[in-house]
Amino acid sequence: MNIGDKVRLLRAKEQGVVSRFLPNGMIEIEIEDGFRVPVMRSELVPVSPLEAERLLKNNPYAAQKTVAPATPSILANQGVYLAFVAVNDREYTLHLINNTDWEFPYVVGEESAAPGGGTQFRGLQSGVLKARSQQKFNDHYLHASFEGWPTFVVQGLWFRAGKSSLRQPLVKRFKARTATFFKSKTTVPVLNQPGFLTQLDADTSESDATLPNSNRPVQPKSVTLRPDELKAEMLRSKSDQEPVSVDRPSAVVDLHVEALLPNGVGNRSPADLLKLQLTTFERTLENAIASGMNDITFIHGVGSGALRTELHKRLGQHSNVKFFEDAQKQKFGYGATKVTIR
Template identity: 45%
Template sequence: MNIGDKVRLVHSKEEGIITRFLQNDVVEIEIEEGFRLPVLKRELAVVSSVEGQFFRGQKGSQPAEKSAESRPSGIRAEKGIFMAFIPLNDREIALHLVNNTDWDLPYALTQPSERHQRGLSGGVLKAKSSVKVQDLLIKDFDDWGTFVFNCLYYTVGFSPERAPLNKRVKFRANTFFKNKRKAPLLDKDAYLYQLDADEKIEQPVNAQTLKEKMFEKNEPEPAVPPKVERPAAVIDLHIEKLTRDFLTLNNAQMIDIQLKTFEQQLEKAIASGMDEITFIHGVGNGVLRTEIHRRLGKHKNVQFYQDAQKEKFGYGATKVKIK
């Protein structure tokens, strides 16, 4: 049984759709009247599509059930969006996106870096369908990085308004490899992660409740001074030390990153009570050194600055004495 499956109660005539799995082998189903009932799994039987077609053919008077694509307002399975990692062998694992809902999902799956994002997959993931994204090496698990999934909910015709789903995921080995089970639709063992598990469907705002909240007295919390991280005594501003994407940057972008790092580390040094800090900026064409000296000359918390460690860096480093 999977979320979205149509089931029948064994000892009664009610039919419904599985919406959630609860504890102790209890399943929540939504019957046609819109009510949701907790039922023991052993009290349910899955209604197969073949069975439905057979009995409709015998009666001859009922029209065939429409597919998920053509059903304008039959949203029954609200949740069931998964990232499924299916092992291919002892070295590789395949990433699939699974949509086990009745919604069509215009979506994008990306991986962000410091200044860019890498697109992995995008398009429209149809209701009750899946798509393979890519193969991953298990040995590179720690380097997989962060996955960002964004989607809208769409169906033809009228449907309840639904907020977009935005999910940011970074997997940890101690939990990732413990969550292995059958992937919906794919029917294969997979390390499964449900993207919409914690999503809350917004409810209409009650006017009286809102009014009461507006007049509640909120006790001010005591202010806690932020703890400032003490920087290293020597800060290397060479661009390859600051970003892995330096090969994609032009000169102006590099200078911008270097100056922002310089200012951030200088302010941290001042806030944390350091007496001095040294910045390695290199010689180059002198643009970075000149701009750093210009800003130091106007800073109210700088006592003086001078070229540092000339025997090691030449004129490629500046020591700053803080007031």
Template identity: 35%
Template structure:
């Protein structure tokens, strides 16, 4: 039983990824929404092994089918871009590689972040269709890995249109990191790998904020209001496909932006009420939603939704009688 193994509690329905091994036979498991629970090794079972004993059915690859609970391997996508890959050197040490599958030369810089401070760990020029090692990481120290900041600036050798610089901050959750295993682009080796320049294309928080806070309120009123659904699911995986490289702050900002826009549209379109499904998790999103609603005028009241409908992971806003 190792860090990164996906396990299930023997006497419960919870599943998750081992993030820490402690003395005395105890482990820490990260379950849905990043919530972590302690358990004894004797109380958990590695999912692959459990499924093997249950199904006992070999697959074409020689391993055993483990059902939907087994993390799916990442597709080997070779589209142009920058990738971050954690390639095993041995059972414990992983080489951290920066991979450039584009046709351009880039200046790059990699910093480790400590609060407001930072330390540069790698910098240089990365040629098109090449990779470079920027660090080494011990899997057993996963919980202590600091956030990383990447900056890639294209180099033009002649006068031509230039791609925008790429800037990403990365802090992994165990439940997301260990799902992304497959053949890394270009190097064609087994690794945990992630595309660094994809999120900017999918997420435009600034544009969403501009829609919520237009310079001229009359312009917003003249726009066609799209009546939102009666219930809005704010789980991050429902809002964006590529949330694995987002920090907790970025995910919360996106969730709150969608919440505010949906609430404003509900009010403008004359809806009686709307429900926001935020889940339980660590309660941060629920607190932020309730804080916002408590300071807002123009609504009748808000309350936790009935358990029979959404559990205690939803808030219903009453707008009109």
């Protein structure tokens, strides 16, 4: 059972689509009204696409009954992955998986540091993935050079023939990290082979279908809550909240007070200003790590050296920082620190 698979409850009439796996043998499914509920795995069975058709054929009285209009089938809206499958004990192949009911026109490439600074993009392949299909890429990635793997960039659109909701384009960057990559081994959907898997569309849904620049307003979904569903939602663990998307920060971040507070410091004390600088530093560093950046530079100035000392202290204790060093001495002297991310 994978994300995007259609399932039916054993003890109820509802059908839905698997949207997420929860701890303790629970699975979150999205039913037709858009409401997501947690259900025990033992209470779910997969729905075969031919099940309804076969039941109708085996019913001799079907032609004599007035058949109500068919309920629109539930679409699997999530399930786009990057998968790394071992060729041998030294190399991996890269696969793009589309386990949804949408066609997925895509562009896949690699982002890496340019020799003269900044980043450069190398296109790998483009095409259209049909629903429930996968594409294997020609490049092999060596286990021995794992730390030097590039940041993978996937850009994609969503397409279904006929009437459907307009969905936002997918743009995702993925940087493999030792601390998490090798814990993600599982059975790859569609391929049905073991591999290392990362989901690219975990934070998108049909509710964000209208583009920000569209003239058509987004209409909120009408959801009817039943007592049993409301109770299950109230008991849902707070640790199972949806992941938060992050913005990719600039490669150079200025921590000077004048840059952070262009309208003036107001009545803030020196302690408040230092706290603002450190909070901005922490948030920007975490966003850089989460968005797959290879390095980032913080401009802190020289001054008394208090901010620089505190930044270096925190960087030295951060598990995702490979190393850090004084940067751009010809321009800033010792007023900037370049951080290289694992």
